[in-house]
Amino acid sequence: MKEAVWRQMGLTDEEYERIKTLLGREPNYVELGMFAVMWSEHCGYKHSRSFLKMFPTEAPWVLQGPGENAGVIDIGDGQAVVFKMESHNHPSAIEPFQGAATGVGGIVRDIFAMGARPIALLDSLRFGPPDDPRNRYLLSGVVSGISFYGNCIGVPTVGGEVAFAPCYSGNPMVNVMCVGLLEHGRVQRGRAAGIGNAVMVAGAPTGRDGIHGATFASEGLNEASEERRPSVQVGDPFREKLLIEACLEVVKEDLLEGMQDMGAAGLTSSAAEMASRAGTGMEIDVDLVPRREEAMTPYEVMLSESQERMLLVPKRGKEERVKSIFARWGLEAAVIGRVIGDGVLRVREGDRVVAEVPAEYLTKECPVYVGRRKPPAYLAEAQAYDCSALPEPADAGEILLRLLSSPNIAAKEWVYRQYDYMVRTDTVVGPGADAAVLRIKGTRKGLALSTDGNSRYCYLDPETGGAIAVAEGARNVSCVGARPLGLTDCLNFGNPEKPEVAWQFYHCIAGMSRACRRLNIPVVGGNVSFYNETGGKDIYPTPVVGMVGLLENIKARCTPGFKAEGHVVLLLGETLDELGGSEYLALIHGVVAGRPPRLDLDREAAVQETVREAIARGLVEAAHDCSDGGLAVALAEMCILGRMGARFHLEEAGRVDSLLFSESQSRVIVSAPPENLAALEALARARQVPFKVLGSCGGRALEIMVGAATVVNLTLEEMEGAWRGSLAAFLEG
Amino acid sequence: MRFGVIVFPGSNCDQDVYYALKEVLGQPVDYLWYAETRVDGYDCLILPGGFSYGDYLRPGALAGLSPIMTAVKEFALRGGIVLGICNGFQILLEAGLLPGAMLRNRCLQFRCQDVYLRVENNRTPFTGRFARGQVLRMPIAHNEGNYYVDPATLERLKEKNQIVFRYCTREGKITPEANPNGSVDNIAGIINEEGNILGLMPHPERCVEELLGGTDGREFLASLLDWWAVQGLRRSSNSC
Numbered sequence: 001m002k003e004a005v006w007r008q009m010g011l012t013d014e015e016y017e018r019i020k021t022l023l024g025r026e027p028n029y030v031e032l033g034m035f036a037v038m039w040s041e042h043c044g045y046k047h048s049r050s051f052l053k054m055f056p057t058e059a060p061w062v063l064q065g066p067g068e069n070a071g072v073i074d075i076g077d078g079q080a081v082v083f084k085m086e087s088h089n090h091p092s093a094i095e096p097f098q099g100a101a102t103g104v105g106g107i108v109r110d111i112f113a114m115g116a117r118p119i120a121l122l123d124s125l126r127f128g129p130p131d132d133p134r135n136r137y138l139l140s141g142v143v144s145g146i147s148f149y150g151n152c153i154g155v156p157t158v159g160g161e162v163a164f165a166p167c168y169s170g171n172p173m174v175n176v177m178c179v180g181l182l183e184h185g186r187v188q189r190g191r192a193a194g195i196g197n198a199v200m201v202a203g204a205p206t207g208r209d210g211i212h213g214a215t216f217a218s219e220g221l222n223e224a225s226e227e228r229r230p231s232v233q234v235g236d237p238f239r240e241k242l243l244i245e246a247c248l249e250v251v252k253e254d255l256l257e258g259m260q261d262m263g264a265a266g267l268t269s270s271a272a273e274m275a276s277r278a279g280t281g282m283e284i285d286v287d288l289v290p291r292r293e294e295a296m297t298p299y300e301v302m303l304s305e306s307q308e309r310m311l312l313v314p315k316r317g318k319e320e321r322v323k324s325i326f327a328r329w330g331l332e333a334a335v336i337g338r339v340i341g342d343g344v345l346r347v348r349e350g351d352r353v354v355a356e357v358p359a360e361y362l363t364k365e366c367p368v369y370v371g372r373r374k375p376p377a378y379l380a381e382a383q384a385y386d387c388s389a390l391p392e393p394a395d396a397g398e399i400l401l402r403l404l405s406s407p408n409i410a411a412k413e414w415v416y417r418q419y420d421y422m423v424r425t426d427t428v429v430g431p432g433a434d435a436a437v438l439r440i441k442g443t444r445k446g447l448a449l450s451t452d453g454n455s456r457y458c459y460l461d462p463e464t465g466g467a468i469a470v471a472e473g474a475r476n477v478s479c480v481g482a483r484p485l486g487l488t489d490c491l492n493f494g495n496p497e498k499p500e501v502a503w504q505f506y507h508c509i510a511g512m513s514r515a516c517r518r519l520n521i522p523v524v525g526g527n528v529s530f531y532n533e534t535g536g537k538d539i540y541p542t543p544v545v546g547m548v549g550l551l552e553n554i555k556a557r558c559t560p561g562f563k564a565e566g567h568v569v570l571l572l573g574e575t576l577d578e579l580g581g582s583e584y585l586a587l588i589h590g591v592v593a594g595r596p597p598r599l600d601l602d603r604e605a606a607v608q609e610t611v612r613e614a615i616a617r618g619l620v621e622a623a624h625d626c627s628d629g630g631l632a633v634a635l636a637e638m639c640i641l642g643r644m645g646a647r648f649h650l651e652e653a654g655r656v657d658s659l660l661f662s663e664s665q666s667r668v669i670v671s672a673p674p675e676n677l678a679a680l681e682a683l684a685r686a687r688q689v690p691f692k693v694l695g696s697c698g699g700r701a702l703e704i705m706v707g708a709a710t711v712v713n714l715t716l717e718e719m720e721g722a723w724r725g726s727l728a729a730f731l732e733g
Numbered sequence: 734m735r736f737g738v739i740v741f742p743g744s745n746c747d748q749d750v751y752y753a754l755k756e757v758l759g760q761p762v763d764y765l766w767y768a769e770t771r772v773d774g775y776d777c778l779i780l781p782g783g784f785s786y787g788d789y790l791r792p793g794a795l796a797g798l799s800p801i802m803t804a805v806k807e808f809a810l811r812g813g814i815v816l817g818i819c820n821g822f823q824i825l826l827e828a829g830l831l832p833g834a835m836l837r838n839r840c841l842q843f844r845c846q847d848v849y850l851r852v853e854n855n856r857t858p859f860t861g862r863f864a865r866g867q868v869l870r871m872p873i874a875h876n877e878g879n880y881y882v883d884p885a886t887l888e889r890l891k892e893k894n895q896i897v898f899r900y901c902t903r904e905g906k907i908t909p910e911a912n913p914n915g916s917v918d919n920i921a922g923i924i925n926e927e928g929n930i931l932g933l934m935p936h937p938e939r940c941v942e943e944l945l946g947g948t949d950g951r952e953f954l955a956s957l958l959d960w961w962a963v964q965g966l967r968r969s970s971n972s973c
Contacts, residue, residue: 147843151874152784154745238743238787330742418843420874422939423782425749428946439944441752554944 005029009036009212010219015367022361030299030347030355034362037212037265037303038272041530044366047496048528051506054513055523061485062522067277069113069190069261070180071524073486075550077443078184082116085124085177085451085488085546087529091232092174096141100174101149101235105307107178108155109261112244113310115188115251116180119424120438121150123160123176124451124490124544125415128169130407130730135164138172140731145235146176147418152237153244157419158427159436160451164407167455170534175490177451177546181440186251190260192274192282192313195341197257199282200319201267202326202333203243203309205292209233210266210305220495220533239308239331246329247310253325255318262309268302268362270311272345275359281344282359284337298347298354313339369496376500382460385593387579392657396632396704396711399588403629403661404636404719405726406587414727429559432641434479434625435547439554446554448482450547454628455540457596460581462504462541464596466511468665471604472627473547474519478608479623479668481557481615482549484519489526489545494538496530504541512543518601519608521547558615560624561641565698567621568674569638569646573607573667574690575631577658583629584661597665604666606687611668613683619676626667632660632704632712634669635694639702640720648695652707659706671697734961736762737775739805739821741796746782746818746938753938754779758954767799777814777957778805780821782874782936792820792835792877797827806830814858814957815930819875822922822932831925831932832890833882838875839915845874847947848913848935850921851901854894857924858960859931862952868905869898869949871935873913878934880916880923890923898922898933 006016009032019027019035027035037043045052057065063080064072070084088103104121111118123146128135139162150157155178192199210233250256258278260270267289275282286301296304312333314322319335326333340346345362347355393399403409416431428446429437435450452473458465474484489512494501516523526546532539551557562569579585580594614620622642626634639646650659672680677693684691702719704712736754740747747764754762765772772778785796796802802824809815809830817825825831838844847870852863863869882890890896898921902911912919914934922933937950 144842151843151845151876152743152745152787154783236787238784238789241743241745241784241787417846420843420845422845422872422874422936422945423745423749425752425939425941425945428944441756 006032006036009033010040011036015039018367022365028355030302031357033299033303034268034355034357037268038362039366043265043269045528046367047369047371047530049368050370051509054509056513056516057522057524059520059522062524063187065522066525069110071486071488072114072187073524073548075445080182080184080187081447081548082111082114082180082182083177083488083546083548084110084525085175085490085544086527087490087492088174088176089171089492089529089532092142093171095232096138097145098232098234100142100145102233102307103174103176104146104149105235105237105240106261106263107176108153108240109263109310111178111180112247113188113190113259113261114180115186116182117248118155118178118180118244119426120179120449121155121157121176122449122451122546123157124173124453125160125162126168126173126542127164128166129164132169135169136731142172142174143415143418149235149237151420153241154423156421156423156427158421158438159431159449162412162415165455165540167539171532171539173492173542175544177488179449179548188251188256188259190274191258191278192280192339193257193278194316195280195339197313197316197339198319198335199284199337199339200312200314200322200333201289201309201336202312203331204236204239204306205290205332206301206304207292207306208296208300208304211300211303220531222535233305233307236308242329242331243308243310246326246331249325250322255314255322256312257315258313260311262311264305266303266305272359272362274311274313275345276363281340281342282337283340283346283348285348285350287350288334288336290332290334298349302347371497371502372499373503373506374499375503382593383595385580387585387594390589392655396656396660397714400632400636400712400714401718401722403583403587403633405722406583407727407730408583409629409633410726411724412727413724414731428554429480433559434476437480437551437557444553446551446557448477448480448549448551450476451544452476453542453544455542456581456586456592458508458543459540460594461596462507463511464599466508466543467515467599468596469543469545470512470515470519470521471599471665472625473545474521475608475625475668477547477549478611479558479625481612482551483612484521484547484549486522486524487545487547488524489543491526491528492532492539492542492544493530494533501538508541508543515601519605556616556618558620558623560622560638562638562644562646562671562697563621563642565644566674567671567697568677569648569669569671569694569696570680571667571669571692571694572610572684572689574664575659575662575667576664577654578662578664579658582661582663584657597663599665606689607666607668610683610687610689611670614670614680619680620670620672622671624669626669627663630661630663636702636719638669639716640723643716644697645699645701645716646695646697647699647703649705650694656706656711734760734776734958735774736760737765737772737778738762739765739767739778739780739801741767741785741799743785743787744781744783746936750779750781750938753941753954757941757951758958765801767796767801769801770804772801772804772808776961777816778808780817780824782819782821785820785824793823793827796824802828809930812929816859817932818936818938819934822934823877825930825932830930831923832886833880835877836879836881837877838879843876844913846872846913848873849901849903849911850898850935851905851907853899854897857897857928857931858964859953859956860897861956861959866905868901868903870947871937871949872939873935875934878914878916880920882917887917893926895924895926896920897924897931
């Protein structure tokens with residue numbers, strides 16, 4: 001075989017040799033293509049697999065950890081929650097609308113492949129600064145793509161985040177999380193069990209779209225990437241909606257041995273993975289695969305990433321019933337082969353065998369790379385930055401308004417009003433709170449969902465940043481009153497072949513794992529997206545955490561807005577002089593440096609427990625995580641959301657800007673009727689959580705005094721104007 | 734009162750309407766598949782929201798030609814109560830059961846938000862629990878809710894009191910700012926001349942419980958039950 005061929009497909013010379021050794025012969029063209037996609041970084045996790053083992057993945061309530069289409073956790077009453085997050089960064093960089101739309105479609109299929117009804121979507125999005133028209137084009141394209149797909153399939157988009165930093169110019173992050181609900185007995189798995197059983201492909205016919213999409217997702221972006229536009233698939237949400245209903249009907253009738261989404265690497269990966277998980281093989285005839293284009297070669301059929309397709313292994317004799325259910329929903333389901341016993345994935349075109357590879361070679365023999373790791377050159381200098389040399393601002397109120405209107409902090413209404421966040425009528429707390437809350441019909445329970453990440457912290461200290469991403473996700477879920485039960489993650493990084501990126505990756509995971517262990521939160525699934533680089537420049541290390549929490553009683557829940565005049569406002573936790581890595585430092589002083597805030601995990605756990613118990617006992621009426629932008633921003637948001645002013649008196653302690661804008665961790669602001677103060681203090685004391693009365697609600701302005709000086713005095717209208725209108729002004733000019 | 738909720742391919746609020754009727758209002762309700770040709774035994778048919786056929790052509794255009802729509806028309810002709818919500822409203826327009834057409838929202842984006850509605854006509858089977866001029870709060874979620882009708886028909890709609898809901902401010906003022914999609918005359922919902930077919934863009938089924946943030950939708954649906962208790966029974970006794 002010509003050497004150029006495997007290199008064109010993204011395989012190294014060593015990998016090609018390994019394939020030859022495994023097979024004991026040269027692979028043919030179809031086989032080589034199958035190895036190339038399965039051994040791509042995207043499917044094979046070559047550079048990440050060894051590190052991902054650090055994550056704790058077990059807990060008594062975990063029904064399914066990583067390794068399946070999605071993780072599953074028990075929420076009691078015979079019910080389970082299925083969830084996973086996935087990235088669609090590369091496709092969105094060159095075709096934002098379809099890239100984001102198919103990102104939604106893919107993750108939703110992972111959820112109903114498990115037999116679950118998809119009930120919620122969340123999107124974590126990151127872009128370059130919105131003053132660049134290209135970034136605005138990417139943002140509006142991504143948001144319309146999500147809106148187009150998610151709204152049509154009737155799954156509410158209930159939350160997420162939108163953040164901006166220069167490193168994402170040209171390489172946006174589009175991470176989509178889907179959550180599903182099912183009964184324990186209905187959990188499906190992606191297994192080709194039962195030798196002799198039929199293998200069926202259901203849903204959309206197969207076309208030439210997306211061939212080698214997984215390979216494309218495993219390289220950096222450059223000028224030539226534009227030519228990759230044809231490897232971005234086109235989404236058909238209407239067909240996906242039909243596919244959801246048909247698949248859930250098939251599950252309800254208990255007709256399946258196994259089911260899997262045909263996502264990245266299409267038929268090749270779904271067939272190989274289903275066979276490999278069950279320890280079986282599969283024989284497929286590509287002639288039997290329904291097509292939407294003529295004269296497709298076996299190579300094209302095996303590598304197509306056409307959307308809205310599922311691979312099914314029905315129980316013996318149930319093929320016709322499966323077909324008729326799909327037909328009722330206007331979809332085709334065709335038998336394309338059989339489960340066989342010899343562990344081989346055999347591909348035929350009619351009578352001719354065109355590929356024959358042991359399935360496990362594709363799924364388990366992918367090489368694992370543990371490259372050299374070294375700290376990036378920028379790090380020592382950045383961490384040594386001394387914030388105490390900064391000039392103190394003359395007018396803290398003006399700074400607060402600038403922070404409130406910064407795209408990272410401002411209201412994201414421009415984005416989420418384009419998403420249907422109410423369909424399914426379960427959304428009790430929608431976008432814009434610390435976490436979204438969904439009720440579970442027929443029970444008293446609720447689910448709390450959030451996505452979080454702070455890549456600036458990870459850039460400055462990946463281990464602390466990784467730990468904070470987990471802690472903040474758990475804190476957000478706790479602030480609505482829920483106990484965090486599990487998380488999924490998207491690990492977005494630069495080129496892992498660079499020792500600096502490998503170092504960042506390792507330390508982020510180490511930090512995340514440490515926080516997961518201390519807070520007792522298992523990681524039940526996720527994905528890794530490497531090669532997020534443009535023109536050789538890597539993005540900030542960007543781990544994003546998707547958190548799921550459970551509210552035992554949805555009536556005991558909390559939102560961030562102040563509720564009533566006269567309520568006392570308290571800070572749980574303490575503010576330290578920690579401006580490093582803050583939004584204030586970046587926005588006002590143009591500096592991304594210093595050390596991110598420290599994280600004491602024991603303190604974090606204590607604060608979260610205190611908040612949860614306070615909410616469960618009905619002692620507090622508002623709760624808000626104090627994070628980006630610090631105390632002043634959190635207080636302003638609580639005023640705006642509650643349409644109510646408040647007055648605060650802070651003790652003098654060093655710099656005023658640090659007091660107001662430091663992003664110290666493990667802090668939650670709560671408001672409560674004065675008569676609950678003693679009970680709250682006792683709760684906090686019992687866990688050694690610092691407890692401070694900051695002031696009280698009332699009036700039409702936010703007034704903050706430090707010592708004897710009034711440092712902030714802003715009306716609700718001033719704050720709301722800055723906060724609510726600014727993103728639209730950026731995006732619509 | 735027996736309800737039928739029609740399921741078109743791509744309907745996605747069918748389960749929400751079903752839940753509101755069955756669990757919140759405690760009424761008998763069935764799903765009706767779009768390919769059916771009979772709708773016997775129902776007192777009210779509801780065309781729910783969603784994206785029938787993906788809205789790939791014009792919203793509601795293909796669903797308006799579904800087999801069941803012939804039966805829906807006959808049902809309506811006999812005086813049966815028909816309600817179209819969001820995509821269901823669009824289908825009623827496409828099927829010619831209500832006048833006018835939907836354009837894309839003036840902002841050219843999907844809009845999901847709460848809106849205020851002023852009840853312009855409370856003498857319909859759907860609005861008996863409201864006062865004329867009462868302000869309701871309901872969610873909208875649509876891409877094509879910009880109702881258009883030619884000036885002559887608009888005059889007739891006004892004359893015959895067929896405009897049932899209009900977008901307004903919290904205080905009940907009809908202003909351009911209160912109009913979320915650019916609809917002619919801030920129209921959010923209309924009824925046919927005979928008074929038995931209503932279409933509206935807002936989603937009453939999304940505000941039927943305090944937990945979801947409002948109950949105006951429950952009052953809207955409950956109006957039907959009130960009406961049925963008087964008019965419907967009288968009508969069925971007449972036909973005996």
